[in-house]
Amino acid sequence: MSRQANRGTESKKMVAFKMYLGITPSITNWSPAGDEFSLILENNPLVDFVELPDNHSSLIYSNLLCGVLRGALEMVQMAVEAKFVQDTLKGDGVTEIRMRFIRRIEDNLPVGEE
Numbered sequence: 288m289s290r291q292a293n294r295g296t297e298s299k300k301m302v303a304f305k306m307y308l309g310i311t312p313s314i315t316n317w318s319p320a321g322d323e324f325s326l327i328l329e330n331n332p333l334v335d336f337v338e339l340p341d342n343h344s345s346l347i348y349s350n351l352l353c354g355v356l357r358g359a360l361e362m363v364q365m366a367v368e369a370k371f372v373q374d375t376l377k378g379d380g381v382t383e384i385r386m387r388f389i390r391r392i393e394d395n396l397p398v399g400e401e
Contacts, residue, residue, distance in 0.1 A: 303359070308332050316385075328382040331375055339376055347371050353384060364392040 305311050309332060316325040333349045353369035360367050366389040373379035 312384075322388040324386055325372065326384040326386060328384070331382040334374075334376050334382075337376060344377070347374065348376055349374065349382065356384070356386065361392065364394070366390045366392050 310328060310330055312326040312328045314324055315327055317323070331349055333351070337348055339346055339348065350371060353371065356369045357367055368387040368389060370385050371383070372385045373381055373383035375382050
């Protein structure tokens, strides 16, 4: 998938983040092939009132966002990988989610159905 096609979904992602979370992430760090980029969240509303206990320091509390992004993009026939690179709960300055396009999903309808 081309970088232009990926950029076409950028505005939809921005509107969704603003509508559901009240934030607008920045999109940066595009790969040379145009199939990977980073979503940077300056403020992650999911972590406003959360502290990780010492014995759960490896927990990625906001990983829910990766699942939501993957699921939403599957609804529009895009298979992606989403993973956390930085997390403010772990002391990083921003929350960064790395997105990678895997493939376009083809509809496989049973024979005779449309």
